[in-house]
Amino acid sequence: xxxxxxxxxxxxxxxxxxxxxxxxxxxxxxxxxxxxxxxxxxxxxxxxxxxxxxxxxxxxxxxxxxxxxxxxxxxxxxxxxxxxxxxxxxxxxxxxxxxxxxxxxxxxxxxxxxxxxxxxxxxxxxxxxxxxxxxxxxxxxxxxxxxxxxxxxxxxxxxxxxxxxxxxxxxxxxxxxxxxxxxxxxxxxxxxxxxxxxxxxxxxxxxxxxxxxxxxxxxxxxxxxxxxxxxxxxxxxxxxxxxxxxxxxxxxxxxxxxxxxxxxxxxxxxxxxxxxxxxxxxxxxxxxxxxxxxxxxx
Numbered sequence: 001x002x003x004x005x006x007x008x009x010x011x012x013x014x015x016x017x018x019x020x021x022x023x024x025x026x027x028x029x030x031x032x033x034x035x036x037x038x039x040x041x042x043x044x045x046x047x048x049x050x051x052x053x054x055x056x057x058x059x060x061x062x063x064x065x066x067x068x069x070x071x072x073x074x075x076x077x078x079x080x081x082x083x084x085x086x087x088x089x090x091x092x093x094x095x096x097x098x099x100x101x102x103x104x105x106x107x108x109x110x111x112x113x114x115x116x117x118x119x120x121x122x123x124x125x126x127x128x129x130x131x132x133x134x135x136x137x138x139x140x141x142x143x144x145x146x147x148x149x150x151x152x153x154x155x156x157x158x159x160x161x162x163x164x165x166x167x168x169x170x171x172x173x174x175x176x177x178x179x180x181x182x183x184x185x186x187x188x189x190x191x192x193x194x195x196x197x198x199x200x201x202x203x204x205x206x207x208x209x210x211x212x213x214x215x216x217x218x219x220x221x222x223x224x225x226x227x228x229x230x231x232x233x234x235x236x237x238x239x240x241x242x243x244x245x246x247x248x249x250x251x252x253x254x255x256x257x258x259x260x261x262x263x264x265x266x267x268x269x270x271x272x273x274x275x276x277x278x279x280x281x282x283x284x285x286x287x288x289x290x291x292x293x294x295x296x297x298x
Contacts, residue, residue, distance in 0.1 A: 002103040003112050004049035005096060008064055011221040012055070012093040014191065017241065021101050027054060027071075029064040035071075042071050046079055051109035053081045053099065053271070055116070057092050059227050078261055081113040081272040088137075088159055088228070089221035090193055091125030091237040101243040102250065110263030113271025115250045122249070123239045124184050124210075126158035127224075128168075130197050130232030137227065138163045154199065156181055156206075157228075168201065183210035189241035193220040195233040202236050212238060 006025040007013060013024045025045050033041065045052050056065060072080045085092055098119050102112055132140045132155050158164035158181035166179040183206075190212040192202045207215050225231040240246055253266040260275035268277045 001049045003051045003053055003109045004045045005099045005103055005112075006045070006052055006054040007093075007096055008054075008056075008060060008068075009222065011219065011223075012089070012096055014093050014097045014218055015216075016100070017097070018243075020104055021097070021243075022103060024096055024100055025052070027068065029061070030067050031063075035067070038067060038071050039074060042075065042080070046075075046077065051079045051081070053083060053103075053109065053113045053116075055085055055092060055096055055099075056082050057085045057087065057089070057223075059089070059223055078272060079109075081109070083113060083116050083271060085116065085120065087120060087123065088125045088127070088235065088237070089223040090191060090218075090235045091123050091160060091239075093218075093221060094123060094125075094191055094237045094239045095120055098239060098246055102246055105243075105247055107250065108264045110258065110265050110270065110272060111250065111255060113263075114265040114267050114269065116271065117267055117269070118250065118253065119239075119246065121161060122184070122186070123160060123237060124158065124181075124188070125160040125237045126156070126164075126181055127228050127236065128197060128199055128201050128234040129155045129157055129228060129230055131155075131230045132157070132165065134229030136229065138165055140165060154197075154201070156201075158182070180206065180209050184238060186240065187242070187245075188212050188238040189214045189216070190236060190238045191216050191218055192234055192236040193218050193224065195220050195225060195231050195235070197232040197234050199234055202234050206236065210238060213241065 002022060004025050006027050008027050008029055010026055054068060068082055099116060138157055138159050154168040156166050156168055156179055164181045168179055190207050203215055224235050255264050255266055256277055258265050258270040258275055261273040263270055263272045
């Protein structure tokens with residue numbers, strides 16, 4: 001069985017793009033399942049899949065994060081990877097789908113876990129917002145804060161990989177060439193989700209400007225309004241859709257062995273134990289003549 005990819009809510013599980021992509025396991029949070037049930041739930045996943053890679057976004061409630069670490073500690077297993085992810089909710093769901101696609105490939109659990117950091121660099125995540133007054137994830141200037149009080153204000157915001165914020169017009173047009181967030185220079189598929197903002201800007205303007213290969217709408221994740229500071233939004237995320245391209249991207253990176261737990265890894269940190277890759281040994285200093293052989297005169 002492939003390595004299990006796990007999330008803590010069903011709204012982070014995007015539809016499978018093909019019949020080969022498995023679903024994701026849902027590790028229920030403390031308000032839905034007690035500790036005994038969580039231990040049984042996780043043990044069953046390990047028995048079936050062998051290894052578990054759980055996505056832990058930094059916007060999860062502390063009690064949910066604590067539960068994940070508690071379960072791993074009680075089970076005393078090194079077969080659970082808890083991956084800290086710093087992406088908005090919809091982009092997190094997109095990354096989860098990419099890991100699900102890779103889980104059926106011939107990669108070891110350690111490579112799949114450490115691939116999350118690599119793949120996140122190729123995800124473009126943002127939102128169309130009706131206000132940035134409470135946005136604290138992206139730098140917001142005083143003018144943008146002041147314009148948030150305008151009833152027709154809309155802002156194009158890119159949070160990842162490079163923060164970008166621009167005000168759009170009250171209608172469908174944008175003010176200035178810098179209003180469109182800079183897009184990816186490689187082929188992507190765009191996923192978007194509507195909140196309480198009625199706008200076609202993402203599908204009508206952003207998608208053509210980014211030259212995406214496809215576009216799909218999904219329900220808005222429950223954590224999105226809190227992450228973006230407003231419910232008046234349309235969230236979007238663009239990423240590589242082709243599993244063969246994802247495979248080549250991961251396979252092209254040199255594999256190492258974790259010096260702490262022995263799992264394979266790519267990049268500079270193990271996905272299972274978080275130990276950094278050992279730094280290469282420093283070159284020895286140049287040889288010098290021993291003091292006893294130095295010459296002191298004729």
